[in-house]
Amino acid sequence: MSETVLAAAALSKGFRSGEDTVRVIDRLSFTLSAGQSMAVIGRSGSGKSTLLNLLCGLETADAGDITVADQNFEVKQGVASPAATCQWALLRKRTIGVVFQEANLMPAMTLLENVQLRASLAGHRAGGEMHWLEQLGVGAEAHRFPDQVSGGQRQRAALAMVFAMHPEITLADEPTGSLDRQTAEEVADRLFEVQRQTGCALVMATHDQALASRCDHCLDLGEGG
Amino acid sequence: MSKIRTLMLLVITLMLAACSELSGNQGFAGLAASVDNTSDDEFLQPGPGDPLTFPGDFGPHPQHRIEWWYLTANLETAEGEPLGLQWTQFRQAIKPRPADAVAPPPENWPLEAAWMAHAAVSFDGQHQFAERLARGDVGHAGATFAPLQVWLDDWLLSEPSTGEPWRLTVEADGWGYDLQLANTSERVAHGDNGFSAKSFDGQGSMYFSLTDLDISGTVTMDGTTHQVRGKGWFDREWSSQLLKTGQQGWDWFALHLDDGHKLMAFRLREDEGGRDFRSGTWIAPDGTATSLGPDQIELSGEGWRESETGRVPERFRLQIPDAELDIEVVAPEGQYWNAGLYPYWESPVTVEGSHTGVGYMELTGYSK
Amino acid sequence: MLIRAMTSHYRRHPLQLLALALMIVVATMLWTGVSVLTGQARESLAVSEESVAAREAVVRADGQPVTVEDFVTLRRAGVCVAPWLETALGDPARRVIGIDPLAMACFDVPPAGDSAVGVAGELTGDPFVDISEVTGGSGRAEQSGQLSLLISPDTEFLPEGYQRRSFQLGPATGELADSFLLNLDALSLLVLFITGLLVRSVYHLGLAQRRSSFALLERFGVTKSRLQRLLAMELTLLTLICVVPGVWLGQALANRLGQGFGLALDSLFDLSLYAGEDTPVPWQAGLVMLVLVLGVCLVDRLIPERTGYQSKPSEPAVLPWWVWALMVAIGVEMVIWAFSLVWVFVGTALVFTGIGGLMPGLLARSADAVARRQSPGAPLGRWRYRELAVMFRQLALPVVALQFAMATVLAVQALVTTFEDTFEQWLAQRLSAELYVEIPESASAEGGSRTLADLNGLGDWHHVRRGKVQLPDINAEGEPVTTDLMALSPITSLVTDWTLLESVEEPWTALSSGGVMVNEQLARRQGLSLGQRLTVGIGSASLTMPVVGVYADYGRPAAELLIDGAGLPDDFTPSFQSFSVNPGERSVKDIGQRLKDEWQVADLVIRDNASIQALASQVFQQTFLLTRAISVLTLVLASLSLLVMGWVFFSTRSWYFHLLGIWGLQPDAVRAQLRRLALLLTSGVTLVALPLGVWLTWVLVSRINPLAFGWSLPMAVYPGFWVELGVVMALIGLVIAWLIGRQLNGQVSLRPGASLAGGGER
Known part of the structure; x- marks a missing residue:
């Protein structure tokens, strides 16, 4: 068994809804090792995106512990310290790749430039970006702008951006959610293929059962709030 | 109001306001309502006992503020249609000139007096009116007594030679007249040997008339020249303040009655609550003149004749019990406004009642 | 419900609505202010135009100048004429025109229009005054100019011995006024243009953000045309609400600036801006703005192919x-x-x-x-x-x-x-002397010159004479052109340091030996160049002089020429005279006293440079x-x-x-x-x-x-x-x-x- 890269312990997060607080994530715990994949499933509003946001520090949990690549974030009172904010930013820069359902690319830059931008932010010297685009099957579109390619191609480019930063963890929030079935499968194929090659951990929020079943683990958030 | 009229009005207002120490102004020759009773010592004020002198009094009186030469005529055309006619020339001084003073040179374009001439013809329900303005002392307008000449622009009243009938020529825009005026009676001095009181306080003007002018000549209107004949009435009047505070204007009548009598009567209307001042002269066919005091004349207006310019009484009832006179004085159908800088009413009238006759009526202080 | 959906965007983004509203308000204010000011300028210039437009005057057939007797002769012959006496008062010389408002009563359109009369019914003196004030009759003017008799255009009859002549009532400011207005118009148009661009862009950007909600409404069955009508209504309402305070603010702005503007006109054209305070509310400006806003924002709606919110916000x-x-x-x-x-x-x-x-x-x-x-x-x-x-x-x-x-x-x-x-x-340079002494009308300039020349220790000084001269046959219309003259004597360092725009060598020596200098205005208007010979009618003499220099003369549009006073013919009557003096070792008081003694006057107008x-x-x-x-x-x-x-x-x-x-x-x-x-x-x-x-x-x-x-x-x-x-x-x-x-x-x-x-x- 390889080392644990992502772990959550007793993680809780709620939102105020009028007078009440609706707890979307309640004392959740899991661990994930390098090279493993985990699907997060559940109905809309069950907290899938919230969990992903917590795992990359875009939101702060109300309580609990998150360990990312040996760095531990313990949350008290639901408030992130400035140091933690800074730490999370560094992690997102170099260690955690994030892919959304759409709009992952800077519209004014070509696919290649986007990948270059992301890689350079992660501290990688220019050079390997084209490789990742080709890996994900959009090498031919490298010099096109996002609005000049299809949705599937945009998502592949977004994945290329993530892999170009050599992440230890990839968080994917419905990465194929806006694609048709066939394209979605193609993109998913690429995703798993490259994830296996790079050995990074993958957390993928989805409501696609077939996609979820391809992951090593499955975390069901159920009905949610 | 046309631009030019505004301009004239403003300029004259300014002249009068700036040059007489009055807090307001009396309009031109008293045609607008008076404001202040401040006596202006620099101007000579007429008073009882002031004499008339001839022929000098046909000429101008530069020591006085205001004066006029005034002619009205009830004429008939060759076809027997009535035609009324008026000519007046006013002088309004801005500063008085002592009797022995020399007039300033014309090259300086002095502004010590302003002149205004009015001419009107009332015929067939129409009323034509024209107004002329000039400054004095340059020759543009003026008056002399020997021989008699009163002029402004090309309007001229003159006596060609002593004893000859006078001639009056007026040329206005599209109409005019050219008349011979022969005097057939003695001068009538009104009031106290020529001093005609204009209020109970005693201020007044010097005033005399030629009441029987035989007039003949031509009147041109709408391209037609009419031969006219008839009776005329000529007034000379000068003063330094005509209306006193609170007086709104006057109703003035000069009537030729069919029985040979002549009557001049006026009232100066007071503001609400004031007592109108009435005066007049009853002239017998032989020329004997009797002054009429305020208590000897009854005068009242009845009804209103409305127009955009203002409204005037529709008819007047005039009674002189001493002369057994009780008449109604009515203007013919129509509007007879002299719509110049200071609009006033000037119309021929007919007389009904105890006496019949014709005459002229001037009503001031009625315009809006 | 639909309206709620329509306006939900602005409820979520109230600041955007505020921004658009603010844009319309400010734009309306600016446009209103500018148009009110231009309107005022136009009106006052129209009045001045009317008052200085080319007209006709009566002259004597025998060539003698007309006098007050001629005026009387003509009036008593029934000819509608009015006197016009132009002169200069004060230093810097101010053009003043003496008129007889009473004589002008016979003109249908008075040659000096309402501009002569201020709101209080006064002859404003800018530049019209009663003629008695410039004849010396009232003792105010130093010296009168030449009398002209304007004739009403309606008058046909003219007595024997008189002729008509076209008459320029003032310096030809017509073209200048047009230029000035054109400048203002151009600036206003630029403002309108910029405003249009801005409002359109703000509006369309807002629209772009609402595209998705419109698309949603359309999917819910709201027809496109209905949506567009609603949008148009929304914008109309907003504009109507915003135009009102904009117009009001614009008027306030114009009133604030109006006075300064009046001064500007004053200095340019010798005319007062009498419009101003009580101008009516400029609703037309608001209307223009309304049309502009609706126009620029909704123009795409009129073209079916370019349906607005589907296309990109700004093409x-x-x-x-x-x-x-x-x-x-x-x-x-x-x-x-x-x-x-x-x-x-x-x-x-x-x-x-x-x-x-x-x-x-x-x-x-x-x-x-x-x-x-x-x-x-x-x-x-x-x-x-x-x-x-x-x-x-x-x-x-x-x-x-x-x-x-x-x-x-x-x-x-x-x-x-x-x-x-x-x-x-x-x-x-122009004010290099420290003192300016006006020479009273009664005084002898020669005497004054002698007095100054005899004063030991006095700095440089010169005698300034201003007046009118004629430039015969130089105009394309063949009319003699009247222009301002400035004569200086003696020529001293007070002027020799002037920076000339163009000059021959030793220009001041050349001037003293019979040359003439012209100001830039005159040079441009008459196309004069150095060395060209200019024939000038001064008094009764006609002098032909070479142009030896062109000097800058800012501020007023009038053309002017400069000669050495020594060359003036004797019968030249200046309209204004003064001495420019550097006191040197002498005190101001001393100089003043000497001149008072020489001229036997109690008071002297002495102005200092500052x-x-x-x-x-x-x-x-x-x-x-x-x-x-x-x-x-x-x-x-x-x-x-x-x-x-x-x-x-x-x-x-x-x-x-x-x-x-x-x-x-x-x-x-x-x-x-x-x-x-x-x-x-x-x-x-x-x-x-x-x-x-x-x-x-x-x-x-x-x-x-x-x-x-x-x-x-x-x-x-x-x-x-x-x-x-x-x-x-x-x-x-x-x-x-x-x-x-x-x-x-x-x-x-x-x-x-x-x-x-x-x-x-x-």
Whole structure:
């Protein structure tokens, strides 16, 4: 068994809804090792995106512990310290790749430039970006702008951006959610293929059962709030 | 109001306001309502006992503020249609000139007096009116007594030679007249040997008339020249303040009655609550003149004749019990406004009642 | 319900609604203010035109000058004539016209119209006074000029011995007035143009953000035409609400500026601006604004193919670049070669339009080019320039508007500053003497000259005589031209230090030996050049003299010539005389006393240099107040709109700034990027505004001014002011960045907005 890269312990997060607080994530715990994949499933509003946001520090949990690549974030009172904010930013820069359902690319830059931008932010010297685009099957579109390619191609480019930063963890929030079935499968194929090659951990929020079943683990958030 | 009229009005207002120490102004020759009773010592004020002198009094009186030469005529055309006619020339001084003073040179374009001439013809329900303005002392307008000449622009009243009938020529825009005026009676001095009181306080003007002018000549209107004949009435009047505070204007009548009598009567209307001042002269066919005091004349207006310019009484009832006179004085159908800088009413009238006759009526202080 | 859905956007973004409303209010204010002022100017100039338009006068057939007797003869013959006596009073000489308002009663259209009469019913004295005041009759005037008798155009009859003659009532200010108005009109049109651009862009940007909700409403079955009607209603309502305070504010603005403007007209045309306080509420200006706003915002709706909210918010230039470039080229040529002001304006308009068409594309391409040149190792720099390119395209209209506004401000500032500098130098030369003594009418100038000559220890002095002279047969119409004359004697260092625009060698010696100098106005108008011989009718004499110099004469449009007083014929009657004196070792009191003794007068008008200088400077500063005010207000409007637009635009891009945060950029770093981008935007606009501003400066000083006012100015640029303007623009950029930064921090949703699907706009 390889080392644990992502772990959550007793993680809780709620939102105020009028007078009440609706707890979307309640004392959740899991661990994930390098090279493993985990699907997060559940109905809309069950907290899938919230969990992903917590795992990359875009939101702060109300309580609990998150360990990312040996760095531990313990949350008290639901408030992130400035140091933690800074730490999370560094992690997102170099260690955690994030892919959304759409709009992952800077519209004014070509696919290649986007990948270059992301890689350079992660501290990688220019050079390997084209490789990742080709890996994900959009090498031919490298010099096109996002609005000049299809949705599937945009998502592949977004994945290329993530892999170009050599992440230890990839968080994917419905990465194929806006694609048709066939394209979605193609993109998913690429995703798993490259994830296996790079050995990074993958957390993928989805409501696609077939996609979820391809992951090593499955975390069901159920009905949610 | 046309631009030019505004301009004239403003300029004259300014002249009068700036040059007489009055807090307001009396309009031109008293045609607008008076404001202040401040006596202006620099101007000579007429008073009882002031004499008339001839022929000098046909000429101008530069020591006085205001004066006029005034002619009205009830004429008939060759076809027997009535035609009324008026000519007046006013002088309004801005500063008085002592009797022995020399007039300033014309090259300086002095502004010590302003002149205004009015001419009107009332015929067939129409009323034509024209107004002329000039400054004095340059020759543009003026008056002399020997021989008699009163002029402004090309309007001229003159006596060609002593004893000859006078001639009056007026040329206005599209109409005019050219008349011979022969005097057939003695001068009538009104009031106290020529001093005609204009209020109970005693201020007044010097005033005399030629009441029987035989007039003949031509009147041109709408391209037609009419031969006219008839009776005329000529007034000379000068003063330094005509209306006193609170007086709104006057109703003035000069009537030729069919029985040979002549009557001049006026009232100066007071503001609400004031007592109108009435005066007049009853002239017998032989020329004997009797002054009429305020208590000897009854005068009242009845009804209103409305127009955009203002409204005037529709008819007047005039009674002189001493002369057994009780008449109604009515203007013919129509509007007879002299719509110049200071609009006033000037119309021929007919007389009904105890006496019949014709005459002229001037009503001031009625315009809006 | 539908209306709720329609307005939900503004309920969610009240500031956007406020911004649009503010734009309309400010634009209406500006436009109203400008149009009220132009209206006032037009009215007063129309009056002055009426009063100085060419008319007819009566002259004597025997060639003798007309007198008051002729006036009386003509009037008593029934001819409608009125006297007109023009003279100069005071120093600096003020043109005064004596008229007889009573004699003018026979004119249908009075030659001196209402302008002669102030609101209080006074002859205003600007320039009309009662004729008695200029004849010496009232003792006010030093010396009267020549009497003219104007004749009513309706009069046909003229007695024997008299003839008609066309008569110019004043200096030919007609053309000048037209130019002045044209200047104002051009500026107003520019304001309207810029305003239109701005309102349209703000509105369309808001619309772009509402596209998705409109699409949703359409899917719910609301027809497109119904939506458009509702949108039109919404805009109409908003405009109606905003136009009212705008008109009111505009009027207040105009009233504030009106007085200064009045002074400007005063100094230019010797006429008072009597309109002002009680002008009616300028609802027409509000109406124009309403039509403009509805027009620019809804014009696309009228064209079925270009249904507004489906297309991009602001379409890039529809014409190919070379058409715009051609426009610029033609415009530049026109401005260079035009011989009348109108064509200069048309040319300038072409240049502006062309640049407006070219500039956004050019800026975007430049930014893209810079982006390409960034090394792949600095992808954030590349991202910035890519974003900048997008902004230049998306914000094309406000960017162009801001560029125009800045160029205008730059040019006006350069013009005014140049003018002030030049004017001050010129004034200092002109007022090199310390004392100015008016010679009373009764006094003998010769006696005064003798007295001064006999004073030991006195500095330089000269005797100034002003009057009118005739330039026969020099006019195209063959009419003798009357012009101002200034005669100086003796010629001393008081004048020999003048900087002449053009001169022969030893110009002052040449002047003393029978030469003539002309002011720039006269030189331009009559096309005079050095060495040309000029025949001048002075008094009864006719002198032919070579032009030995051209001197600058700023401020008033009148033509003037300068000769040595020693050469004046004896029968020349000056309208004004004075001595300019440097006291040297003598005291002012002493000099004054000597002259009083010589002239046997109790009082003397003695003015010192400083007071005249102060007065003159004040008048001239007012002259440009309006131009400066309008251009600065336009800049304020343009900046405000850029602020609003920039803010709205950045809001639509806020997700991408988040993306940078998601990619691990610290919040401070994201804000720094934002700042750099905003600064790049505003400094880019500043950069392109500079050359346009410089060019416009050149147009103003070298083309428009000579054509409009008769004098030109040296061309100068003021980099200090560029820096100031740059700082202002930078501040605007920082404010935009600060606003967006706040918005980023406050945003809760980390999901990309629906409108960003499809890759976003680029």
